[in-house]
Amino acid sequence: MKLKKRVVVITGASSGIGRATALACARRGAHVVLAARSARELDRVAQQCERRGGRALAVPTDVTDPGSVTALAAAATARFGRIDVWANAAGVGVLGRFDQTPPVNCAASSTSTSSAPSTGPGPPCPSCAGRAKASSST
Template sequence: MKDRFSLDGQVAIITGGGTGIGRGTALVLARRGADVVLAGRRREPLEATAKEVQALGRRALAVPTDVTDPAQCQELVDAALNELGRLDILVNNAGGAETKSIAKWTEDEWHQVIALNLGSVWFLSRCAARPMLEQRKGAIVNISSGASLLSMPQAAPYGAAKAGANSLTGSMAAAWTGKGVRVNAIAVGAVRAATLVDVAALHGVDPETFGRTNASGRLGDPEEIAHGVLFFASDASSFCSGQTLYMHGGPGLAGI
């Protein structure tokens, strides 16, 4: 029986691909046979992850990219097609924001958060969909956040942007699934990554505290989220599109 989790011969673009969930996703997809294009603003972590992928016997391309810029989004897709010959999977993982009270956000900060967490999904997905639609097969996976499903005043712009990404996931799935391109999202809970550690340090909190509120009683590992991405990227989820999966360790005592 065909391995429905196999990605042999496929090419994936992963934004925010140098660290955290992006790095974990690159390694998991590479182990299942995919070549990867790693995008992000900093070249050094992209190249470090690319070397790890290459050590697994897969091709890897590091492409420094500002995913808030539509022109650079198109250049990223063009690089994948020109260097690796095709595009089958897009993982919109780039994102993040500060935490502060609603009154303290400036107008520029609002626009930056929306551009990074929502605008990038809009622009890059439309660029990537073109070659996928031409070959009538592809998968887009948007990395969202539990903040999109909860009321979190310290992360209001971020939560609003991620909620928008959930909505785009459904709209794009409705437009493209019948043409061979599935679109799904993963709303991520507290995961052991640099961004969470930085936030915890800012507030003088032990990062492990964030994990104790879920039923598992711990932080998630980036590769645990990456295996959710593998499900949505592969034919294992061939009858699934337009969904947002909440991966957060299970509801805690408050049912959240």
């Protein structure tokens, strides 16, 4: 897939795999929407992405909060008009024995892996709906 001028939302973009993904996409000319909890780190990564040729938008986001993730999708769409790729690289860790971990901690851990906003089966957000219908009819 060519990434030049594609809009790529990346959760967990402040470090690790998310940061590496953001920098790689920016090098290929993507418009990257960076999401993580740390605004300071996101701003640093955004600057690095722009130095590599991409346009960047930093959106502080808590992927365990559905409202925050919906706001992320709205910010991406408001700035770039659409979302082409959504990459979930955010991670939440739980330390301790599984049988002694409170259920709320397990839920938070699994929530981060399915954080794209959704209205049920189908595309992850309203801005993707038209393209999903078009591609499913071919």
